[in-house]
Structure formats: C-alpha cells, structure tokens
Amino acid sequence: MSDILKNDLFLRAANGEVTERPPVWLMRQAGRILPQYRALRAKLSGFKELVETPELACEVTIQPIDELEVDAAIIFSDILVIPESMGLPYEMIPGKGPFFPDTVKNAADIAKLVEGQPAADELQYVYDAVKLTKQELNNRVPLIGFAGAPFTIFCYMIEGSGSKTFSKAKKLMYQEPVLAHQLLEKITNTTIAYLKGKVRAGADLIQLFDSWAGVLNNNTFRTFSLPYLQKIATALSAEVPVTLFAKGAWHSLPEIAASDCNVVGLDWTTDVKWARQQVGAKQVVQGNLDPCALYSDADSLKATTIQMLKDFGPHHICNLGHGVYPDTPLDNVKVFVDTVKAFKYDDIAATI
C-alpha cells in the first residue's frame, strides 16, 4: 500500500532508505496527553470499551495525526488482548493497571490455553479497528500494528499484574524451563496469527514491545525472549517492516539487529553514539529521547532533540525512548515533533 500513501517517509526509512529527515511519532501518542482523548475517555465505562469498540479505537488512533501531524499512526489497543484471546481475561483497574483474575500456575494451565489461529480469531474487533482506521486515515500516514513480545506476555500471564521484579514469572523459567518454553511457544504462535491478521486488515508496519526485557540478563534474554522475537520478525518481515523494541536489553543490541527485524527500538537509557557502534551506521534504529526531557523549557528541548538527531544520523526513526508520560505538556510534544519536522540531514552534511 505504500505507493498510495501521501506521507510514506516512515515506510521509506523503515525499509532502509536515506530520507530527507527522520520520520517522527511518539509511543502512547494516542492517549492522555491529548485533551480530545481525555474528553472521550471521560464519557466511557472504561479503558476496555475503547479497545474493543472499533469506531472508538479508530477515533483515538487518528486524534494525534490531526493534532500533532506525526508521520505515523499506531492502532489504539493493548498488548493484553493476546492473553485474553488465549483464555485469560484481563481487567484494567484505574490507577493500578492490569489485573488477571486467573493466571498460569502449572502445566495443566498451559495445556488448556487456546493458541494460534483459533485464539487470534477471537480478536476480530482489532482487525475491524485496523480496517476502519485505514479507511478513515485515507492514506495520510502509515498505520502501525503492534503486539507485546512473548516474554512480556508470559510475565503477565504468570504474575497476573505488573511487578517490580517479575520473580514469579522468572521462577518458572528457572524451575521448569521446558514448561516456560511451551508457554512462550504458544504465545508466539498466537502473536504471529494475530499480527498477520492485522497486516491483512491493513497495518503497514509492525512493532513488538518487550516491555519487561529489562528484568533479564543477556543469557536469559537470549534464551527466553530473543528466539521468540526472532520467530515473529521472520514470520512478519516478509510482508511489512518490523520493529523490535526490547526495553532494557542494552546487552543484546547486536543480536537484535541480526534478527529479521527492520528497525531496532532503543530505550532512553541507551547512549546514541554507543548504540550506533553496537548496531552499525546502516541499521535503522528508533528512539530514544528521555520522555522527561519533554518537561524542560522549549529551548532546551529543541537543542536536546537536534543533538540527538545529529548523533543518530540517517537510518533513524525519531521517537521517545519510552511511551510519552500522561502529564507531558502538549505544547512541548509539539515542540518535539516540529523540531524533527524542521530538521534536514542536508544541513548537517553542509556543516561537516
């Protein structure tokens, strides 16, 4: 579909082209930073109504395109639709976060999970939201589909909620590695079927979020997370560009880059020049401003952003290194986006 997109900057960059400037979007751009999101959200019964109603998901997905004029939309959804499709429903508790009344505790719990296409078929409301959003976007910008990484979903399925250590989930890895891999395999199969469904519905790119990779070290990451990220990247990248964002997996950037992914996501703790050394000048990377830099004054924010763009050089998709925080001043979000949009790689070349 990229040939008919009015703004295909993101797709060109993700495919490895040197673009005139980096494309820019923000993780969590469809959310509480926007007054129009907060207004809509206040009228609803809860978060899941938004996720499960295609017309509403479409509306909030497009809000940041109208308000911020970023270079990509990301379908409004949640990574936890996958465990729900496999048989573990989640609740979103205001002020607390996700909660699973049932969790995976043993082999029997893993055996009874639905997986693969039958699980993915439960998520028709997501495919409908993608289809509708593609239609409403009218090719203004590409649409990103996403999923949680298998390890992150595994954490939630065992722990049942967020955790500082995810020690219950890691306990299964250490005590019953065979069972842990069985569960990860089931999540992976479901995620592949789900993401293929999103691509069929119209998603132009895919991003995987390994939000809890940071509780692993290089050995456990390469054993319990990376192989499954690779499998999904291989299955999807023949169809659309794939971004792998493993937060906290600084120790494995070359290994992530060596997978079939197109783009390596970087969190805000990763030094730009160091990251470039790890993955090479031609690897497309995404990130990675500290979301808290958007609290600073406009001049500082602008200077920090430009320095980051220069340090990354081409083959860069500009973003924060984490989802934008809900209390970020909207004006500063606009300073960030507009600074990137006014930047030209030619200007750096001229000053060298």
Added chain:
Amino acid sequence: MSDILKNDLFLRAANGEVTERPPVWLMRQAGRILPQYRALRAKLSGFKELVETPELACEVTIQPIDELEVDAAIIFSDILVIPESMGLPYEMIPGKGPFFPDTVKNAADIAKLVEGQPAADELQYVYDAVKLTKQELNNRVPLIGFAGAPFTIFCYMIEGSGSKTFSKAKKLMYQEPVLAHQLLEKITNTTIAYLKGKVRAGADLIQLFDSWAGVLNNNTFRTFSLPYLQKIATALSAEVPVTLFAKGAWHSLPEIAASDCNVVGLDWTTDVKWARQQVGAKQVVQGNLDPCALYSDADSLKATTIQMLKDFGPHHICNLGHGVYPDTPLDNVKVFVDTVKAFKYDDIAATI
C-alpha cells in the same frame, strides 16, 4: 578494627587483596527469608519498630550470621531514615512500600530541610544499633553500614513513594536543575555526616545503594547521581572501604570504578566478562547472581554459582545482583553460600 576480626576475608578482599576464596553475603540477608526474622516481625507493631529499636535491629542483623554463616553482617535499617532526619517522615505501608505524607515540591520545601550534622544527629538509634551489634557480633565478621545514594533519596523525597518512572523527580532535574542540585547537595551532606557517625559507632565498611539509578541515562546519571556518589566515597574511603552499587548504571561502570570507591557493585543484568572488561581485572567488584537463580534446583544453582566465581576471578565479593527475594527457599540460600565457601581460587589455577 580489622586486626581483631576472626573472619576478615571481606575486609581483605574489599581492600584489594587476593583472597583464598571470595567472601559471600546477600543483600537483604536480614529479612523474610529467615524464619527467625518472620517470627520476631510477627510480634511487632511494624517495620519501623524494628529499625528504631537498637536491640531489635541488632538481633535481626545477627540472625543471618548464625543461620547462614556469611562473611559479613549488614546493619538492619532503611535508606529512608535520611529523608526523615531531614524533616520528611516516612511510613511503611504493608504490601505497598514506603509513603511520605509530605514531599518536596518547590524551593521553599528544599530551603526548610534540615541538613548535615544536625540532621544526622537525629539518627542516634542507628548509631546505637551499630554499637550494640558490634559488641554482640564479638568480631565474628565485619559489619557493613549503608545509605541510599543521594539520587535515590531525592526520588523518594519528591515522589513520596515508589514509582515505575520517577517522572516527578526527573521533572525537577529537567525543569529546575539548580534546585535539583541544591537538594542533592543537602542529601549528600547529611549522608556523609550520617555515615561518619556509623563508622564512629563501629561500621567496618560502607555501601551506597543507588536503587533507582536505572531511570537515568549516562548523561543524567553523570550529572545528577555520580558526582554525589563520588563525594561520599571520597569523604568515607579514607576511613573504611566503600562499595558503590548503582543498579542499572551499566553505562557508567568505568566512571564508577574511577571514583574513590573500593568496590563496584554489579546488578544481575550485567554480564560478568563484559563487566570485567569495563572495570579491569584488579577492580574489586561485588555481585551479581540473578536472585531468581535461587529458585532453581540445587545442582543447577551450584553450577551457575561456580561458573560465576570462575568468570569473575579474584577481586570479587560474592553476592546476588539484587536483594534476595522474600520467598527464596532457605535451603537454596544455603546452597549458594556453601558453594562459595567451598570454592578455592587455587582449584581454578590448577585446571588452567
């Protein structure tokens, strides 16, 4: 005092000697992993009673020496006694963690904080606990005194509780860097006075915990955390060995090693061989087994521990890479400790 210690292995290793085996202790060894701790704790009104009553703090400090026969004791206390001494009392809410009814919000709040010696003088109960514990330990093993790193204390004083992002604390760094440094300076002065008091009371070594360093990147860590860690290390290391443990500051290990500290603490996400390259073969390091490795079976745990000891080589103080988790089987804690105590560097040399 080291000349009269019956077991001075830890002090010798911390001072850079090549010891016959690495000393071993566990962060949070005085705590819920021990049945005798849980029995005592059940009789008390709350966590703070334990911290503030020298006889009780002494008792739980010595429990792991009796039960596990580790090579060091660490005084039972909390890093949050420092903000309390400066005028911000804390509560420990069961199942939730620390909570500060008052927080630092602006310049006036910072101006009215007590600091330095007058604040440190509020903590006589800690010095009394150290004195009593030294007496009761009867020189069996050295006693570690500790404090939170200024950046970590700064986080709690602004945020008022734990946080996934510490974005309020980081907001002050980005919006009002001068004020942020003023607050960090006050915490640092208080911490130095406090740790000198602990050393006068008998502490043989000092460890600083920068529990939230991981929310910073290399730039912000080197601006808002490291200079204060350095200042404390310089002030204390003339008297006793100092360990700096900045969890998540993988990007700044050479800079930490270059400070006046004696020992660099490593969290469990840091690869041993990579860490050795960063800090050099002769830098004393402490860590760093994944606390979740203690959930595995005894044979795997033993093998993993021995591999780690070989990979580190001498100039290593053996520990986990994080506090031991409360539900860790006591038998496995003993397997870990006993494996280290049975290890000899000579045996590796012989197999090379």
